[in-house]
Amino acid sequence: MSLTSLLKTPLGFLSAAAVALLAAAPAVFKAADLPFPANTLLLCLMYGILAMAWNLLSGYGGQLSFGHAIFFGVGAYTTMVLMLYYDITPWIGIVAGGAVAALVGAGLGVPLFRLRSHWFALATIAAAEIFRLSFIPWKWIGGSAGLQAPIVPREKALYYLQYAGSYVYCYVAMLFLAAELVVLHRVVNSRVGYYLQAIREDEDAAMAMGINPFKYKMIAMVVSGFFTGVGGGIYAVRFRFVDPFAVFDLITISVYIVVAGILGGMYTFIGPLVGAFVFMPITEYVRVYVVSRFPRYYGLHVFVLGVVLLVIALSVPEGIVGWLEEKGYVRKLKERW
Amino acid sequence: MPLLEVRDVTKRFGGLVAVNSVSFSIDEGEIVGLIGPNGAGKTTLFNVISGFYKPEAGRVLFMGRDITGKPPYTIAKLGIGRTFQIVKPLLNLTVLENVVTAALLKSSSLSEAKERASEVLEFTGLHEKRMLKASALNLVERKRLELSRALAIDPKLLLLDEVAAGLNPREVDSLLELLRQINSAGKTILMVEHVMRAVMTISQRVIVLHHGSKLAEGTPSEVASDRRVIEAYLGEVVF
Amino acid sequence: MLVSLADVARAIVSGVLIGSVYSLIAMGLALIWGVMDIINFAQGDFMMLGAFTTYWLLELAGLDPLLSLPVSFALVFALGVLTQRVVIERILQAPMVSQISATFAVLMMIRYGAEAAFGPFTRRVVTSYTGTVLRFSWTTIPLTRAIAFSISLVVAALLYLFLTRTYVGLAIRATSQNRMAASLMGIDIRRMYMLAFGIGVGVSAVGGTLLSTFFPIYPEMGGFFCLIAFIIVVFGGFGSIFGAYISGIIIGVTEAVSALFISPTLKDVVAFLLFIIIILVKPRGLFGARM
Ligand SMILES: Nc1ncnc2c1ncn2[C@@H]1O[C@H](COP(=O)(O)OP(=O)(O)OP(=O)(O)O)[C@@H](O)[C@H]1O
Ligand SMILES: [Mg+2]
Numbered sequence: 001m002s003l004t005s006l007l008k009t010p011l012g013f014l015s016a017a018a019v020a021l022l023a024a025a026p027a028v029f030k031a032a033d034l035p036f037p038a039n040t041l042l043l044c045l046m047y048g049i050l051a052m053a054w055n056l057l058s059g060y061g062g063q064l065s066f067g068h069a070i071f072f073g074v075g076a077y078t079t080m081v082l083m084l085y086y087d088i089t090p091w092i093g094i095v096a097g098g099a100v101a102a103l104v105g106a107g108l109g110v111p112l113f114r115l116r117s118h119w120f121a122l123a124t125i126a127a128a129e130i131f132r133l134s135f136i137p138w139k140w141i142g143g144s145a146g147l148q149a150p151i152v153p154r155e156k157a158l159y160y161l162q163y164a165g166s167y168v169y170c171y172v173a174m175l176f177l178a179a180e181l182v183v184l185h186r187v188v189n190s191r192v193g194y195y196l197q198a199i200r201e202d203e204d205a206a207m208a209m210g211i212n213p214f215k216y217k218m219i220a221m222v223v224s225g226f227f228t229g230v231g232g233g234i235y236a237v238r239f240r241f242v243d244p245f246a247v248f249d250l251i252t253i254s255v256y257i258v259v260a261g262i263l264g265g266m267y268t269f270i271g272p273l274v275g276a277f278v279f280m281p282i283t284e285y286v287r288v289y290v291v292s293r294f295p296r297y298y299g300l301h302v303f304v305l306g307v308v309l310l311v312i313a314l315s316v317p318e319g320i321v322g323w324l325e326e327k328g329y330v331r332k333l334k335e336r337w
Numbered sequence: 338m339p340l341l342e343v344r345d346v347t348k349r350f351g352g353l354v355a356v357n358s359v360s361f362s363i364d365e366g367e368i369v370g371l372i373g374p375n376g377a378g379k380t381t382l383f384n385v386i387s388g389f390y391k392p393e394a395g396r397v398l399f400m401g402r403d404i405t406g407k408p409p410y411t412i413a414k415l416g417i418g419r420t421f422q423i424v425k426p427l428l429n430l431t432v433l434e435n436v437v438t439a440a441l442l443k444s445s446s447l448s449e450a451k452e453r454a455s456e457v458l459e460f461t462g463l464h465e466k467r468m469l470k471a472s473a474l475n476l477v478e479r480k481r482l483e484l485s486r487a488l489a490i491d492p493k494l495l496l497l498d499e500v501a502a503g504l505n506p507r508e509v510d511s512l513l514e515l516l517r518q519i520n521s522a523g524k525t526i527l528m529v530e531h532v533m534r535a536v537m538t539i540s541q542r543v544i545v546l547h548h549g550s551k552l553a554e555g556t557p558s559e560v561a562s563d564r565r566v567i568e569a570y571l572g573e574v575v576f
Numbered sequence: 577m578l579v580s581l582a583d584v585a586r587a588i589v590s591g592v593l594i595g596s597v598y599s600l601i602a603m604g605l606a607l608i609w610g611v612m613d614i615i616n617f618a619q620g621d622f623m624m625l626g627a628f629t630t631y632w633l634l635e636l637a638g639l640d641p642l643l644s645l646p647v648s649f650a651l652v653f654a655l656g657v658l659t660q661r662v663v664i665e666r667i668l669q670a671p672m673v674s675q676i677s678a679t680f681a682v683l684m685m686i687r688y689g690a691e692a693a694f695g696p697f698t699r700r701v702v703t704s705y706t707g708t709v710l711r712f713s714w715t716t717i718p719l720t721r722a723i724a725f726s727i728s729l730v731v732a733a734l735l736y737l738f739l740t741r742t743y744v745g746l747a748i749r750a751t752s753q754n755r756m757a758a759s760l761m762g763i764d765i766r767r768m769y770m771l772a773f774g775i776g777v778g779v780s781a782v783g784g785t786l787l788s789t790f791f792p793i794y795p796e797m798g799g800f801f802c803l804i805a806f807i808i809v810v811f812g813g814f815g816s817i818f819g820a821y822i823s824g825i826i827i828g829v830t831e832a833v834s835a836l837f838i839s840p841t842l843k844d845v846v847a848f849l850l851f852i853i854i855i856l857v858k859p860r861g862l863f864g865a866r867m
Contacts, residue, residue, distance in 0.1 A: 115855060115856065117672050118615055118672065118676070119855050121672075121676060122806060122851075123851075126803070126848040126852050127848075127852065129803065129844070129848050130845050130848045130849060133842075133845045133848070134841075137839065137842070189447070191441050191447065194434065194447075195438065197427065197429070197430055197438075198427055201426075201427035201429060202426075204409075204421070204425055205421070205425035205426075205486075206410075206438075207388075207408070207409035207413070208387065208409060208413055208418070208419050208486075208487070209410075209413060209439040209442060209486060209489075209490055210410050210413035210439075210490055211438075212408070212410045212411075251684070255680060258677065258680075259677075262673065266673065297692040298691060298692065298696055299687075299688035299689075299690075299691030299692040299696065299795070300688070300692040302684050302688035302691075303684065303685055303688040303691075305684060306680075306681045306682070306683070306684025306685035306688065306689075307685060309677055309678075309680065309681035309684065310678060310681035310682065312677070313667065313670075313674045313677040313678040313681060314663065314666050314674075314678060317671070317673070317674045
């Protein structure tokens with residue numbers, strides 16, 4: 001589709017405008033010296049990457065994971081270890097983090113995909129706990145203290161991907177997000193996408209159509225794990241620090257991902273990204289402006305997120321994008337002006 | 338060589354023998370009816386043939402190949418399509434997407450699958466509803482969707498579990514016409530049916546199950562006049 | 577490291593004592609699971625509320641934990657009834673995703689609401705008898721744990737009598753077995769669910785109160801205990817609340833004995849591995865069937 005034909009529909013126009021805005025935003029934030037919006041934008045992009053990845057397995061495939069922190073943590077640690085111990089640039093490290101996370105996904109899939117629905121969800125929580133607890137005593141990678149990357153001289157900034165603030169990382173995240181969107185779009189509009197949805201809707205019916213559920217769940221897990229690992233790698237370079245408590249956290253990683261996915265709309269392609277862009281600013285705002293001013297109220301941001309999740313679960317279970325689609329707004333936006 | 342051969346198949350659920358040492362075979366090109374009172378074991382037998390249940394004893398051979406205990410998707414790939422008595426539509430997908438999913442089995446690309454799915458829907462009469470979500474269909478249409486999906490995997494053998502249930506006489510006629518066309522296009526059909534008029538008019542052969550065992554087998558008229566068969570059905574009415 | 581038989585015996589005793597508290601938390605989870613087929617991810621957080629009720633009543637009013645125990649049950653029971661009416665009732669027939677996300681939302685609201693209100697600090701419930709121990713020739717038992725064990729037995733017995741001897745209890749069990757039949761018999765299903773959820777979280781809150789007398793408390797403590805409760809319920813066969821009691825004690829003993837041989841973190845790893853293995857190989861649990 002050419003750019004001119006894209007601009008002929010309101011949706012195309014809106015998407016183009018959104019992309020242009022996103023591309024300009026970090027530069028504007030930097031010029032105006034606005035670290036908070038830049039950081040929030042980075043978190044939106046990062047959780048967007050994570051939630052889009054999660055949605056392939058949990059939305060399209062219907063295998064509800066509450067353990068995506070596993071892939072995130074493994075990706076973050078891989079990037080960090082390669083950089084600190086082997087002097088490998090995070091540009092490679094982030095992708096390697098994705099690869100290792102994908103492998104972990106394949107390994108976990110073998111036992112976990114024997115479980116259905118609730119049991120699968122519970123087992124993913126337990127598996128994530130196992131990862132967190134196993135990393136704590138693992139001295140080689142820093143144990144409970146974690147790993148911290150030292151500050152590097154400025155001329156090495158590009159190699160070690162080390163910049164002040166979140167501005168540059170926004171572009172890094174956009175790059176990986178764009179790659180992810182291309183890959184996922186191809187995957188869900190292929191045999192794999194159709195088969196995953198069939199498995200989600202009815203595994204018996206899927207099998208009667210010649211679909212091997214295990215095989216396609218594994219594909220989803222591996223792709224999902226890969227991009228979640230990439231997200232972890234981005235986190236590691238941005239914050240120059242990883243520890244088992246932060247990167248394997250049930251709430252701030254695994255559950256945040258689920259909230260973004262459900263809020264935006266699990267059964268839609270772009271929903272999880274939209275969800276991340278809606279919920280992240282809310283929790284960040286509460287966390288930074290309310291909680292940091294009144295440290296007594298630490299935890300309030302997660303409480304607010306709980307309220308958001310509850311409202312969504314009770315009143316708009318199809319999510320924002322799902323709701324827009326159902327009401328026909330998306331179709332209208334796709335019509336020519 | 339028969340297309341399908343069932344040899345001494347037994348399937349138990351705990352103490353209940355749902356299918357008891359049943360044997361029969363089906364030749365290529367036939368339409369065979371499988372009848373029997375409620376709970377006779379018909380659906381269970383289908384589940385064994387299509388790989389959803391492992392039998393405790395006996396063998397199932399398809400085109401001379403032993404397929405006993407093979408997973409359902411392998412059996413589907415080999416060429417056995419089935420419908421479910423309790424329909425299993427993919428509710429959140431459109432009718433077209435339901436059938437495209439099935440058509441992908443024998444298609445090399447998505448566009449090819451879409452074309453085949455459209456043809457199938459045209460044939461089964463669901464084409465106008467193709468953009469509706471499957472959840473919007475009524476039961477009769479859902480049964481049609483089951484049939485469409487089973488057809489879309491382009492099987493050699495079709496196992497149909499009560500596809501005529503709930504249809505009015507006119508709809509039954511048009512369904513039978515459809516099945517005849519499917520059959521003359523080279524597909525073998527084994528159908529479970531309670532609508533007697535349907536099975537008896539279309540089947541070349543009928544197999545009767547009762548309490549899990551094969552009670553009789555023959556042409557529709559032979560079976561219809563068989564004393565044991567009449568008693569089995571009467572027994573159902575009386576109790 | 578040498579482990580003597582006496583060490584093992586002591587570990588078994590302490591395992592039984594802590595296990596009996598785990599059992600209470602797990603029984604509540606099993607009751608809710610069994611009656612309405614809902615997995616309450618917030619179970620551990622209702623327990624935490626029980627612990628904090630005890631703490632605050634002691635701090636602010638000087639009320640002894642044994643006296644605050646009924647208050648803690650009543651408060652959490654009321655909150656449970658409210659949760660049932662506002663949240664759970666609307667998701668009973670909803671898809672799994674909505675069910676899980678709704679109870680998770682309740683978890684986040686309780687746990688982090690508590691954290692925002694009380695701060696993330698660890699606190700202790702200290703009474704005049706906190707340090708008291710009962711001395712035997714071969715072991716010593718902290719008085720608080722002995723009390724917790726006795727009360728846990730009493731509460732479990734009361735729950736048993738309630739479910740098997742009272743009309744309401746029987747009605748709750750009938751509802752768990754067959755919703756339709758129960759409603760035809762004139763049982764008010766909605767009320768039974770409210771009671772079951774209230775009692776379910778209330779019993780866990782009693783567990784929290786007992787726990788607080790010998791265990792540090794903090795707003796996020798529910799996470800760990802909820803996972804333990806899941807392990808126990810799965811081990812005991814979900815829906816089986818008396819299976820949950822026995823298996824709570826088994827898990828407590830297993831935990832205490834294994835602590836003699838492996839480090840605390842590794843011990844938890846083993847627990848979670850066990851959980852995954854049990855649901856893989858024995859999804860119906862050890863005691864099968866229903867309550
Ligand atoms: N999964 C199962 N577990 C236990 N018992 C089963 C199961 N499936 C079927 N049965 C029992 O096996 C027997 C045969 O059932 P089946 O469904 O095969 O009968 P059917 O001939 O298809 O009946 P209908 O005409 O009512 O569809 C019945 O007694 C049924 O209750
Ligand atoms: Mg049947």
